[in-house]
Each structure stands twice: as C-alpha cells, then as structure tokens.
Amino acid sequence: MNHEKIPYRCCYQKSNKKEYRMQFLQPSTIALLSGLFFLTCIPSNRAQPYQLEWFPNSMDKLEKELSIRYNSDQLVKLKKGMHQAATFWHEADGNAEVFESFVRDHFAGDQVSLDALFNRFESNLEQLDGHMNEIAVSLRRQVDLDVGAICSFDELFSGYDPSAHIQDDFFNNKLAFAVLLNFPQTTLEQRLIEGETWSRRQWAETRLAQRFSKRIPSEVNLAIAEATAIADQYISEYNIWMHHLLNDRGERFFSAGMKLLTHWNLRDEIKAQYSNKAAGLIRQQMIQKVMERIIFQTIPETVINNPHVDWNPFTNEFKLATVQDAGIPLPADLDITGKREPDSRYATWFSTFLAARKMDPYSPSAPTLIARRFDENREIPEIRVKAMFEQVLTSPLLPKVAELIKTRLGRPLQPFDIWYNGFRSRGTYTEIQLDSIVSKKYPTAQAFEKDIPTILIKLGFPKEHAEAIAVSIVVEPARGSGHAAGASMRSAKCRLRTRVGKNGMDYKGYNIAIHELGHNVEQVLSLQTVDHTLLSGVPNTAFTEALAYVFQTRDLELLGLSQMNPESKTLNILNEFWATSEISSVALVDMAAWHWMYDHPNATPADLKMAVLQIAKDIWNRYYAPAFKQKDVVLFAIYSHLVDGFLYLPDYAIGHLISHQIEGQMNKTGHIGMEFERMVKAGSIAPDLWMKNATGFPVGAEALLSAAERAYSEIRASRK
Numbered sequence: 001m002n003h004e005k006i007p008y009r010c011c012y013q014k015s016n017k018k019e020y021r022m023q024f025l026q027p028s029t030i031a032l033l034s035g036l037f038f039l040t041c042i043p044s045n046r047a048q049p050y051q052l053e054w055f056p057n058s059m060d061k062l063e064k065e066l067s068i069r070y071n072s073d074q075l076v077k078l079k080k081g082m083h084q085a086a087t088f089w090h091e092a093d094g095n096a097e098v099f100e101s102f103v104r105d106h107f108a109g110d111q112v113s114l115d116a117l118f119n120r121f122e123s124n125l126e127q128l129d130g131h132m133n134e135i136a137v138s139l140r141r142q143v144d145l146d147v148g149a150i151c152s153f154d155e156l157f158s159g160y161d162p163s164a165h166i167q168d169d170f171f172n173n174k175l176a177f178a179v180l181l182n183f184p185q186t187t188l189e190q191r192l193i194e195g196e197t198w199s200r201r202q203w204a205e206t207r208l209a210q211r212f213s214k215r216i217p218s219e220v221n222l223a224i225a226e227a228t229a230i231a232d233q234y235i236s237e238y239n240i241w242m243h244h245l246l247n248d249r250g251e252r253f254f255s256a257g258m259k260l261l262t263h264w265n266l267r268d269e270i271k272a273q274y275s276n277k278a279a280g281l282i283r284q285q286m287i288q289k290v291m292e293r294i295i296f297q298t299i300p301e302t303v304i305n306n307p308h309v310d311w312n313p314f315t316n317e318f319k320l321a322t323v324q325d326a327g328i329p330l331p332a333d334l335d336i337t338g339k340r341e342p343d344s345r346y347a348t349w350f351s352t353f354l355a356a357r358k359m360d361p362y363s364p365s366a367p368t369l370i371a372r373r374f375d376e377n378r379e380i381p382e383i384r385v386k387a388m389f390e391q392v393l394t395s396p397l398l399p400k401v402a403e404l405i406k407t408r409l410g411r412p413l414q415p416f417d418i419w420y421n422g423f424r425s426r427g428t429y430t431e432i433q434l435d436s437i438v439s440k441k442y443p444t445a446q447a448f449e450k451d452i453p454t455i456l457i458k459l460g461f462p463k464e465h466a467e468a469i470a471v472s473i474v475v476e477p478a479r480g481s482g483h484a485a486g487a488s489m490r491s492a493k494c495r496l497r498t499r500v501g502k503n504g505m506d507y508k509g510y511n512i513a514i515h516e517l518g519h520n521v522e523q524v525l526s527l528q529t530v531d532h533t534l535l536s537g538v539p540n541t542a543f544t545e546a547l548a549y550v551f552q553t554r555d556l557e558l559l560g561l562s563q564m565n566p567e568s569k570t571l572n573i574l575n576e577f578w579a580t581s582e583i584s585s586v587a588l589v590d591m592a593a594w595h596w597m598y599d600h601p602n603a604t605p606a607d608l609k610m611a612v613l614q615i616a617k618d619i620w621n622r623y624y625a626p627a628f629k630q631k632d633v634v635l636f637a638i639y640s641h642l643v644d645g646f647l648y649l650p651d652y653a654i655g656h657l658i659s660h661q662i663e664g665q666m667n668k669t670g671h672i673g674m675e676f677e678r679m680v681k682a683g684s685i686a687p688d689l690w691m692k693n694a695t696g697f698p699v700g701a702e703a704l705l706s707a708a709e710r711a712y713s714e715i716r717a718s719r720k
C-alpha cells in the first residue's frame, strides 16, 4: 500500500461548480460573493473619479455640518468613509439629498455607535451566511448523498444558489454603503505590514470591509460565467479514446473502452505505467506524444472524444476505426478529413482572459486578474510567490533527485518523467487486509460517527474537547468519493460525507473519511473557538487541505496499525519535492501566460499558442534541460487548468509548501491535537501572519527544501 498524498483535491462542499476556482475564499464569503470570483479591496488613498458630479459639494457640505458634532479624528474617518461610499454610489441609489441624509443617519461617529454597528453586522452576517449555507446543503442533499435516484429536478435544485443576489441586494438596500461609510478598505501592503500589529477586532473589521469592496455590474458577472462555462465544457469533453491509439505496426496498447480526460487522466496513466516494467515505456511515450499534439494543436480534430477513429500520434495518421469498443453507433456525419484542431485550446483560454478583463475597471486597487489573484485571493504578493517557486526550482536538489530517478529507472530520463511517482515502497498491509479491518470496525456511517471522539483523543485532543467537537459533526454516506460540508453559523453542524458500501466502509472510504474529518475539525474549531465569526475559517483552502492531511497521513495509526516504515516516509518526501517542482513550473507558465495576454490584448489564438510554447520551453530550458539533457520540451503547457482555471495553478504549488510547513510543525511538537487547536484559532487572517503564528515563519519553501535535503542525504547514505 502506498500512502502518497493525493494532490490538492478540493473536497470542500461548495454551492456552485466554480469551486476549484474559489478555493481561496472562505465558504461564508462564497455564499455572499457567489457569482463573483474575487475578494477585493480598494485603497482609501487612491483618488477615484466619482460617477456623479455633485459628490465633492455634498461631501464638503457634510464635513462642515458634522464638524460641530465630531472631533478631528472622527472627521478624518468621515471623509474616508464618504469617499468609499461615493466610489460605489450610482445615480439609481439616489440624488445628493439621499446621499447626504444617508451619511447623516449612518455615520457611526463615536465608539459606542461603531461597536453597535460592527456587532450587528457580525451577528447578522453569521445568520445570513449560516442559513444560506443550510439551504444550499439541503437542496443538494439528493445529489450529494447516497440516498436513491437523482431526478432531473434534483439537478436543478443542486444548481440553484440561494445567495446569488445578496451582494446586489446589499447595495440596493444600502447595507453595503453602511459598511463602506464606516470601515476602511485596506491594501494588501497594509494587511501584511500594519496587520502584524492590528487587534483581532481590526482584522474582523478589515474582513467585513472587504466583503463590500466591489460592485460588479451583472453583465460583467454574466460574461465571466459564460466564458467559464464554455471553458469548462471544452475541457470536460476533451477525451482521448486510448484503445484507438496505434503504433507504426498498428498495435494497440490500451484496453478497449478506455477513455482518458485531458490532461489529468492522461497524466495519471503515465504515472500508473511506472509499475508496468515490461511495457510501460511505450505507453508513456505514446501519451507524451498525444499531449504534445494537443499543446501544438496538430492533433486531428476528428480524434478528439471520438471512438470511431484509429490514430497514430507519432505519424499523425488516422483512419476509420477497425474496432468498436464504445457501444456508440457510428455517426452518419462523421468527418474524417485531415483538419487539425484549429487552435481552439488557445481561443478558449484567451476568451477567459477577455472575460476576466471586463472586471478590471470595477477593481481599481487590483486592476488585473493577476493582481486580484495574488493581492486579494491569495494575499501573498506575486513577486514573493514567484521567488518561492524559483527557490524550489533552482535548488541543487533538482538535478540530484533527477539523477536518483535516472538510477532507479535504469534509463536516461524522458520528458514525461516530470511525473515520476516511483519513490514509494510497498506497505506492510495489502488493500484487501485493510478493507477487512475497516469494514468490521465501521459497518455503517453511524459507527464512524460514534467513534469520532476516540479518534480525536488518539490524535491528542483533550477528552472534553474531543467530545465537544464530535457533537458538531454528522457523518453521512456520500454518493461521490466524499467531502466535508462546513457550517457557517455556530448553531449548525458540519457534515462528513464518505462512501459506505453494503459491506461497510472499505479502506479507501476510511482514508477519505479521516481526511474529511480533518476538514470538519478545522471547520468546527475555526468557527466555534475563533473570537470573531467574521474571522472564522482559515486564510485559504491550502491551509485546510494541509490540516486535513495531518489527519489523513495518520490513518493507519488510528486503526492501531503501524504506520509507514521510515524509508517510505523518506521516499515520500522526495516524491513531494519532485511533484512540487513540476507544479511550480506549471504555475510559472500560467503566470507568464497571463502577463503575456495582458501585454497583448489584441492577440489571436495562434499568437497565444506561439507565446505559450515559448514560455513553456523557456521554463523547461532554465530548470529541467540540464538534468534531462534535452531542450525545448513543452509538456508544462498541457495542464487543463491553464485553459479554464483563471490563473489558479499557483495555488497547487503554494499548497504543497504550506502543507510541509504545517506537517513539520506537527512533527516538531508531537502534540497534534493541541497544535491543531492553537493554529486554527487564528482564523482567516493574512496567510503569512497565520503561518508565523503557527510555525514562527511566513509561508515559504524552506520547510519542504530542508525536509527534502534530509531525505536525499538519508537515501544516499542508505545506498552506500
């Protein structure tokens, strides 16, 4: 058995399909901002052109009038608040008279009024988010749980988002303006530098202000949603029918009916073939060739998602299939002319850029998607993220580990070895043995639920805390692989969903259940024990994933079985290092491509293709070519999230680094329960501050690199 970490599978329950794109938002924020992609902020010191000409007069008038009531400090706040409100005020919100009377009524000029306003928003937003979340979870119940057939209307219910219009409502009824008038917007720089000394209340006020820092016209949201849907569909239907791949001798290497989605399934098949010593290599080479054809767009259009055509990816020849393996009748209008895919991949990607760019004018503090991603979603400056990735990729470990892989494979490295996953050794138990142990222990979802306090005590949570946490978690049988549905108000429960078969839970279901339990415990503690519900949660999903893995990697221990042997652990760290290097390279391609698009807004899909090919080659040549002894490889450009992810890929690489920092701290102290509680109490403050509180250091690559350095030395020593 191997216990390799599953890469950052998003298993948070979200009420819409854009979940992976919204990972870095808190669930509560998602409830409120659904339809928007990004948390935003507008710096108060930036001069904004107001939409209506009467604002300067009105504000001067109000300042003079209210100077009788308020001292100079309060007047500074008033000016800032009026400026913030005016930035978002449209003609339809009212004339000068309406604005002025709104300011008179809603400016909380003294601490008592401000406290009342803050407290009411905090408790009401908790109720609003909490109930919206409960509605969404209820409406999705039939689709999410293993409770019988899904009817057509169940799909409609599950797609309905009851919170979709809250943001608009809050501007229309002026609650958003009450926040803008009284709580300052902040820049990332302020949050990172001044945030170190802010009180918890200041952080909570900051998060409150951020919720109302953009007012996006519905047509912009619609354009983004449409581009997203088109890109999602393009990717989700991009299958390769593997049995129809032929070599020069017309031989087939993949089983009948095998359909692999680009790029995830193709990549995973390359990984799976490492254990096929006899015939893995030709399959891996064949898949690499398919990937290259996709990247270069020389793939014949007719072979995409088509089981009726046989194709030799090396020569690019294709013909009507001589075998049928899909059970799909031959379409009468099947076109097997020789047209290549007409750069649709790049056209689709560029459309996401054009849509995202529509939001720029409404986002003055982060006027590009790149800025919104880094400054607002991730809250780590792009320059630092890039430096972290480069730190991994320029580490002397990269060529050393490459050499080690070459030795283990017994052949020169090939480009697809960026996905090498052979740093693993067999575990002590077979999957069948583990299935049998688990199914006896957990015959039903209820049996697992009942055992949660014991599991938590084994992980080092104090007994009374373990019992209190368990009360807030309900275990239910999942229809899919499993997920953790958090609560957004303190009175609601979290749901742990996992697969429970007729014969009880199997090992895979158990492993996922333990992972999801990690999420649930984080969800419970970061909502119930945090001092402000406006700060509930963690800085972003990479943090909750890292915390979930802390649980997941201890799954065998929790069954009373011995964990991995030390060598497996060491090899796993090298595996992590190799995977982080690969995904960091892909992230750099994503980042460079978005910069290129912003620099070339009138480009054609063919221009984008040429640019991406060059970017991918440059990154390969800089970091990998010396170790692989091969230049100009383009494989980093195969990721599907490049096309549909809106600059999402850096999150994966950052996630790997964060995971190592948290795991390192857990290993150092050895007190998982207590450390877990201490860490998550910080809530959703800036990632660096959270990490400093948790580990003493900001988010960075050092923890992974030093662990990998140690692992490499140990492996070298054991080989001598």
Ligand SMILES: [Zn+2]
Residues within 6 Å of the ligand: 009, 010, 011, 012, 515, 519, 544, 545, 548
């Ligand atoms: Zn997860």
